[in-house]
Amino acid sequence: MKRRSFLKLSAGLLSSSLLSGCSGLFASYRGDLTSTAPLDNTNFSKQVWLGKHFWGNRLQDWQRIGNELLCTREGKDFEARTVSLLSRQLNGSLQSGRIKATVRNLTPNEEGFCGFLLGIGKGELSAKGAALAQRAGGENGGIIAAFDSLGKLSFRQFDDESKALDFTIINRAPFNIQQYKSGDKITLDCHLDPIDTHHFDIRLVASNTNTAQELGFALLHKVPADQLQGGISLLSSSEPFVAGARWGFSDIETGGGKITLNNANTLGPVMGCMYSVNKQVLKLSCQLMPINIKEFSRVELQYKFENQLDWQHAGTAKIEDGFVARFRLSNWNYLKQAQYRIVNPQKPEDTLYFGTIAKDPQNTKEFTIALYSCIIPTSKSLDNTHYTRLISSERDLGRYTKDNILFPHTELVENANYHNPDMYVFCGDQYYETYPTRYGRHTKDAKLDTLYKWYLWYWAFADSIKDKPTLVLVDDHDVLQGNLWGDGAEHSDMPKEEDGGYKWDKDLVRMIYRMQNGHNPDPYDPTPIKYDIPVSYAAFEYGGISFAMVEDRKFKTPPDYKANKLATTGELLGKRQEAFLKDWQTMHPGKPKICITASMWGSPQTDENGKALIDYDAHGYPADGRTRAVKLVSDANALVIAGDQHLGLLAYQGINTFDDGSLFFAGPASAAFWQRWFEPHAPLPNQRNNDKNTGDFTDTFGNKMRVLAAANPKVTHKLFAKQNTTWGKFLADRNLKSEGYGIIKINHAKKYYQLECWEWNTDPSIGKQFAGWPYIKEF
Numbered sequence: 001m002k003r004r005s006f007l008k009l010s011a012g013l014l015s016s017s018l019l020s021g022c023s024g025l026f027a028s029y030r031g032d033l034t035s036t037a038p039l040d041n042t043n044f045s046k047q048v049w050l051g052k053h054f055w056g057n058r059l060q061d062w063q064r065i066g067n068e069l070l071c072t073r074e075g076k077d078f079e080a081r082t083v084s085l086l087s088r089q090l091n092g093s094l095q096s097g098r099i100k101a102t103v104r105n106l107t108p109n110e111e112g113f114c115g116f117l118l119g120i121g122k123g124e125l126s127a128k129g130a131a132l133a134q135r136a137g138g139e140n141g142g143i144i145a146a147f148d149s150l151g152k153l154s155f156r157q158f159d160d161e162s163k164a165l166d167f168t169i170i171n172r173a174p175f176n177i178q179q180y181k182s183g184d185k186i187t188l189d190c191h192l193d194p195i196d197t198h199h200f201d202i203r204l205v206a207s208n209t210n211t212a213q214e215l216g217f218a219l220l221h222k223v224p225a226d227q228l229q230g231g232i233s234l235l236s237s238s239e240p241f242v243a244g245a246r247w248g249f250s251d252i253e254t255g256g257g258k259i260t261l262n263n264a265n266t267l268g269p270v271m272g273c274m275y276s277v278n279k280q281v282l283k284l285s286c287q288l289m290p291i292n293i294k295e296f297s298r299v300e301l302q303y304k305f306e307n308q309l310d311w312q313h314a315g316t317a318k319i320e321d322g323f324v325a326r327f328r329l330s331n332w333n334y335l336k337q338a339q340y341r342i343v344n345p346q347k348p349e350d351t352l353y354f355g356t357i358a359k360d361p362q363n364t365k366e367f368t369i370a371l372y373s374c375i376i377p378t379s380k381s382l383d384n385t386h387y388t389r390l391i392s393s394e395r396d397l398g399r400y401t402k403d404n405i406l407f408p409h410t411e412l413v414e415n416a417n418y419h420n421p422d423m424y425v426f427c428g429d430q431y432y433e434t435y436p437t438r439y440g441r442h443t444k445d446a447k448l449d450t451l452y453k454w455y456l457w458y459w460a461f462a463d464s465i466k467d468k469p470t471l472v473l474v475d476d477h478d479v480l481q482g483n484l485w486g487d488g489a490e491h492s493d494m495p496k497e498e499d500g501g502y503k504w505d506k507d508l509v510r511m512i513y514r515m516q517n518g519h520n521p522d523p524y525d526p527t528p529i530k531y532d533i534p535v536s537y538a539a540f541e542y543g544g545i546s547f548a549m550v551e552d553r554k555f556k557t558p559p560d561y562k563a564n565k566l567a568t569t570g571e572l573l574g575k576r577q578e579a580f581l582k583d584w585q586t587m588h589p590g591k592p593k594i595c596i597t598a599s600m601w602g603s604p605q606t607d608e609n610g611k612a613l614i615d616y617d618a619h620g621y622p623a624d625g626r627t628r629a630v631k632l633v634s635d636a637n638a639l640v641i642a643g644d645q646h647l648g649l650l651a652y653q654g655i656n657t658f659d660d661g662s663l664f665f666a667g668p669a670s671a672a673f674w675q676r677w678f679e680p681h682a683p684l685p686n687q688r689n690n691d692k693n694t695g696d697f698t699d700t701f702g703n704k705m706r707v708l709a710a711a712n713p714k715v716t717h718k719l720f721a722k723q724n725t726t727w728g729k730f731l732a733d734r735n736l737k738s739e740g741y742g743i744i745k746i747n748h749a750k751k752y753y754q755l756e757c758w759e760w761n762t763d764p765s766i767g768k769q770f771a772g773w774p775y776i777k778e779f
Helices: 003-015 022-028 410-417 446-465 506-517 574-584 623-635 717-723
Strands: 044-047 054-057 062-066 068-071 081-090 097-105 112-121 143-148 152-157 186-194 199-208 214-224 230-238 247-255 259-261 270-278 281-288 298-305 312-318 324-329 338-344 347-357 367-372 423-426 470-472 538-542 545-549 593-599 638-643 648-653 663-666 695-698 704-711 740-747 752-759 775-778
Touching: 081 112, 081 247, 097 112, 097 259, 112 152, 112 186, 112 247, 143 186, 143 199, 143 214, 152 199, 152 214, 230 247, 247 259, 270 338, 270 347, 270 446, 270 470, 270 538, 281 298, 281 347, 298 324, 298 347, 312 324, 324 506, 367 410, 367 638, 410 446, 410 740, 423 446, 446 506, 538 574, 545 574, 574 623, 623 638, 638 740, 648 752
Parallel strands: 367 423, 423 470, 545 593, 593 638, 638 663
Antiparallel strands: 044 062, 054 081, 062 068, 068 247, 081 230, 081 259, 097 186, 097 247, 112 143, 112 230, 143 152, 186 199, 199 214, 270 281, 281 324, 298 312, 298 338, 338 347, 367 740, 538 545, 648 663, 648 704, 695 704, 740 752, 752 775
């Protein structure tokens, strides 16, 4: 910066009373300006994916054209649209840093502001977690270095939990650039400079992009150093509660020792891969970001086995709706391990993604399955402007703390992976409709909104599932419904979920099944149901085990509230799946059998008074369909594993008595909001280990079962009901819930299953499981 320019800017700054004295001003100036380097100046054709260095909140709110990131979201209630700089983080060092970008108001007649959001998470959140910051400010939210539509430079709060949408200007008088015309391209240059061992100055300089003339700057003096740690995002916003300006960003550059560069945090164009192996059949799906498929329409799969030098070409696959490509190889050598990679057929020398196809261990080792279900990325929605405790026992959850930002579930994933799973099973509800953001299922952007939520699940687990077989079930929230009585898709045209069927756009529903189930083993009978919605119930053999996967909501009968609760009739699995399970009984003779389903086939739940709770969503309904299903898996001598009800449970489901059916293990929710309890009001017969929450139980539909263990929430249902002021059974505070994952070990040598139930933050090398686990069952 030339001395003349600096003096001119200094005069403007002093006249604005941004500093208490000249010492702070000169401390903030550095003659040896930190150099910068571009993040990504690639020229893209118009597309939603912003490039591997960027994560847009939300997908449907941003596009990239050339090297410019354009906010596309209009309308009120969409303040603070953000783009995270994934590969850049503010570290805790006392070094200078610099962030630079060209901005322009895409809507010159509208009011709003743009800028850099600095210090998201205050170093508490991972780069992925900090990437979610959007709309409302709150604890650890950071500081906005802002430029507005009137040409004013300022600094705004994004860390005030009580004024989440105020974006209060911190400096007393913003610097007003007289020469600015709305719509002009402006280069914003943000300098972070340490002034002592505990503080930084932040200086935001504005220049005319075309002439490079410096127009003005604002300075925030003596910012505590701990506030400048964490994520960095670009921000485009209207003023609070009104529709307003949208902004574009280009020529984004960073530099300086204060900013950590970590390209390991980049994302795309491939999000990840999942696969399954069933003897000679390998199926693999490749999930891509929302690229321009007119220019990049196919991907190629290559592989090489151990000791091979050259990559083998497995073929190419079309990138389908949902940005997923599916491969099926029918002559796979399942007894060998292989490396695989995904490439663009037009640029086969560049590896886009890679992983390992594990060899089928057959019965040569103890086989371990990790069991997950029900996973939200945040404890509360980021669109909510106020967080209130749902019951008095809950803690206040800071918006951008680990208590609220659960994604990317680092402890959960690392603790589960400690067990070195041979297979991952996700039983459903990989995401929920309103987390981390509002409903989008009814909008024109429903597909992108669903992808946004799906990507967060994928991003959290991608490094685990790319190297091991993975099975995924689609459940009710996956198809954007609170409850699903699928009824073979009949009555889907009727308005209520209780009418049965699928309530949202059927092309969207097909996309969801394609993304989540495209890699699963071939279905037993691929005939789709109504609206061409695919099925995925299947049998396969892996690890010396005979598996069956069933869909326990796709054919389920809608509730009949008028029928006698003890005499309900209808379908749980439906005739097709019942015939399948009958056939499965004789498949893979001599091998242990495991059936994978979404939910336990019974309703072991109690109300606040300890009485059996009625719940038509649970699979105690319909009773006769449930009992037929239990008998079929019992006749197969199968263990059944499930999830869904958010309550870790171990129970024999009875047919005629309390324990003459199969053993069911429902893993706990990994991270959920709705709570359920099993707390009988009076001692039950045949308790296990003198645990009052075990024993012989009859649910509201007359189904008998013997409960062996229950991982109840840490607050009793009675106390919860006494304090609860909402209509639901919601809890946000993880300290009051019992969440985690299941582990199933199949010991071939000693012929037993070992069932384990772990809390998400328990160190499995030294910690204890939920009470009642582990449990060993011979086969």
